[in-house]
Amino acid sequence: MSSSLLNEMGELNIRNAHTAESSKSFLLVDENETLQVTEEESFLEKLGISDEKAVKVLSIFGNTGDGKSHTLNATFFEGREVFRTSETQDSCTVGVWAAFDPLLSLILLDTEGLLGATSRQSQRLRLLLKVLAVSDVVVYRTRAERLHNDLFCFLGNASQAYLKHFTSELKAVSDRCGLEVPLSSLGPALIIFHETANTKILGCDSRTPGGAEQLLQKRFHQLDLSTEAFNSVEYVGTRTTVPPTNFSSFLEMVRQRTSNTSTRSRRPPSIVYNALKALSMRFNGEITDDRIATTSFFPDEYFSCSNVCLSCGARCTRNMNHIKENVSHTSKKRCRYTHQYNNKVLICRVCYERGLEVAVSPKTSASTDSKWFGLATYAWSGYVLECPNCGIIYRSRQYWVGNQDPEASVVRPELRHVWLGNEAFLKDNSNGAQRVLDGVNSMIQSVTEYSAGPTKAITAWLTDQVAPEYWRPNSQITECHQCKKNFADGERKHHCRCCGEGCCDNCSSKTMLVPERGWGTTAVRVCDDCYRTGGSSAGKQLEAAREGKGLMARRITEVAQSTLDIMTSAVEYPLGIVKDVARPDYWVPDHELVKCHRCEKPFTGTTGKHHCRACGLGFCSQCSPELRPVPSRGWDHPVRVCMDCSENEGEL
The missing domain is CATH 3.30.40.10 (Zinc/RING finger domain, C3HC4 (zinc finger))
Known part of the structure; x- marks a missing residue:
């Protein structure tokens, strides 16, 4: 018996043994981008392998009805329906399904068709890019007489988005997992599997210099697109005049790419799982902006923070969910000053020259002034600027006798973006009315x-x-x-x-x-x-x-x-109206105060309601007898605080 026949029989036995253990694929990520396998152990169990097994990942993309699932079944499982197929034109794959080929040690990922009907098109495209990012081999399956522009646009945009949004995250995953070669150093290999019926396959003409791959790169260049994220771009064509389709050349190309470890080596399946989990956690925000431009398959809005500056409307340029990592919002666009948000911040110039960034806010009086005198002085002399390090650096009444504008002498102004839920620099002015x-x-x-x-x-x-x-x-x-x-x-x-x-x-x-x-x-x-x-x-x-x-x-x-x-x-005016207008944001409104927060004594017409200047809750006179400064809330002079906040003096 020949050696080739023995090899084929051995491969058949391996496939049959694995099929006996797991004959069906499983849902890995649903159409809402939710990871359906929550633990590494469950992931390994569903694949039927151990973590000592070194693997690579192959994912397949293409339009609905082009036979992606059938291609995987016919190429790797001898036609058995491991991935579900359908004879109708409707998509039978929703989300991302996974299975394991033991012969090539490949985790196979079957994706939803690009043209499938869905109300969550943006989520589906972002999910496809996350699958592409964890793959070693990417297959674009197309069944058409000619290669269409959608193929080139999808792959070119995917390459650009991969480099811009996923490279740093994959590098962080590889560093945490201790990989010598980062996952992001070189992207996956790309195989375009093209099936025709009546036309010749690409590059069959021997007079074409460079073959099919050269023609592909020329087409990408004509569309002003790049394949920089892919470590190689190769073409496999087959012409099917009479079914069934011949997948042998495609299988041979996959074998070559998976056996090549010069650019990407095999790795434990747990690394694959953790990489996909990390991308799912980072890029999982809701995409609700219907005005997103459709010139790209993967616009920045799919992957970047959706927060916009309340003052100028500039979009945050960081990736999604960066706040969870205590990374603040930022934008390359300069903000504009809006009185509504008071987003002009004054920085003490002396401290700034010393390497410190200390913000100062105009106040009615300095911390050394009494409340009555300070407010009376403010009425005729204006505001005072007080730095916690340098003391009083400016009194606006001095302007009347010829001193310079503070922005030209003692402070440097900065216009800061106003991000929703992150307006800490406004706290000094938030209680000004009160x-x-x-x-x-x-x-x-x-x-x-x-x-x-x-x-x-x-x-x-x-x-x-x-x-x-x-x-x-x-x-x-x-x-x-x-x-x-x-x-x-x-x-x-x-x-x-x-x-x-x-x-x-x-x-x-x-x-x-x-x-x-x-x-x-x-x-x-x-x-x-x-x-x-x-x-x-x-x-x-x-x-x-x-x-x-x-x-x-x-x-x-x-x-x-x-x-x-x-x-x-x-x-x-009625005191209640004035107090409601002047109430700082963190105070509980008067109409919601029905009893003392500490002793729970009901408030009546003769029982006074007092707000604690530290926590903003309502208390009776007996539970808020002390006066203390609360600098964290902008109260430099002694003000009323509750007994609980007074005991926690370090937090004031």
């Missing part, structure tokens, strides 16, 4: 003992602090300069911008330009006498030169006064 409300309540309580209204008393004080030199101080104005009527407690005193005297509202209802006092662009309030005389006064022009600084301060103060008027109106 801090102002707390300050207003504190001021009301502090100055209520005086007969004048709280905001009117503050306005008078602010006016005296920044009044031009020719203005009469509020404390010296007891009666109207025009009608001599005494001012009642809390009644508004108006300064004439021309003479500087204090008048009541009725005697200073006129407005006009007062250029000799520096009010030359906008009509301002004047008393009736100055309005009648036109405001001419000897010596006023000489005084104007030394009043510039005070005049600028006064102009800004008038804006602050308007703000105080608005604050006065706000306090007159």
Whole structure:
């Protein structure tokens, strides 16, 4: 008996022995990209092999109805239906099915047809690329008279996507598994198996230089596509005028590629499983964007993070699920400033030059200022910038006496993307409204003992602090300069911008330009006498030169006064409305507070509800008696905290 016959009989015995143990394929990954085998042991058991067995992986791709499953059955299992087939035009393979060929030590992966009807086309294409990424040999099966453009586009796009999205992940898997040659160093070998009925197979003409492979590469180049991810591209053609199809040349090509270990060596099947599992965990996000361009089989949106910047709409350029690895979002596109998100971040320039990146936020007051004085100062002098390392680096009131803009001197601005769920740099400003409300309540309580209204008393004080030199101080104005009527407690005193005297509202209802006092662009309030005389006064022009600084301060103060008027109106609104508007994001809304979070005492009309500034939960007075700074939430001054948070002082 010849040696070749003995070899064939030996191969037959090996196939029959394995078929007796496992005659059917099994579902490895379903159409939703979900891995159906959850453990290595189960994977090995379904294949019928041990982990000591070194294997390679062959996967097959192609359009629906081109006979992928039949090709695997006829080539490796002598026609037995290990992979299910159908005589209809409908796809009989959904998801990815696996079986093992013991003769060539090949894990065979049968994939869903490219043209099969599905509502999850994007998920199917991404699944196919994940299968391609773990394969050693990739077969594209086509049954057509000529090679169509879809074949070249699919393979060219797959090559590009493989290099861009899967190489680094496969390298990480190989490093974890201790492989000497990374899986990603060279991609799989590509075999295009082409069956015709009436036309000649590619490259059969001896006059064609370079053969079929040269023609394939020329076609890829004409379509501006590359096969860089594949370590080789080979063509197998067969012409079938009378069935059955001859698969011998295809089988011989597979034998050559699987026996060649110069580029990719065999490996334990557990490595294959872990690689597929890693890719499934990384690239498993839902693809919901219907506007994805269809010019590519594998657009970046299938594999990259779906998060977009809320400010500029730029897409995150990292791979999917990078947040699980504590890797932050990023984008190559520069963000734009949006007041809605306040995404301009100020970095202390001194710290930055020392190699530190310390963000500072405009605040109403410094940590060394008292609450009342700090808010009052903010009303007329603006904000303060305080660095935890350098202390107070800027007070905006100094701008009135000639200091530079902070962005040109003490800080460097950065525009940062605003990613959903990752807006930590906004925390210092997130409770700004509540801090102002707390300050207003504190001021009301502090100055209520005086007969004048709280905001009117503050306005008078602010006016005296920044009044031009020719203005009469509020404390010296007891009666109207025009009608001599005494001012009642809390009644508004108006300064004439021309003479500087204090008048009541009725005697200073006129407005006009007062250029000799520096009010030359906008009509301002004047008393009736100055309005009648036109405001001419000897010596006023000489005084104007030394009043510039005070005049600028006064102009800004008038804006602050308007703000105080608005604050006065706000306090007159129902307190619940104001508190709801000012409530920081982490606070539990008032209407949801029905009982104390600690002692569970029900809140009644006489029981006050207090928010802990650290955790944001609601407590009664007895369960939140202490005042402490909570810098992690942006509260630099002592504020109310619950007993639980007070005990955990290290977390404040």
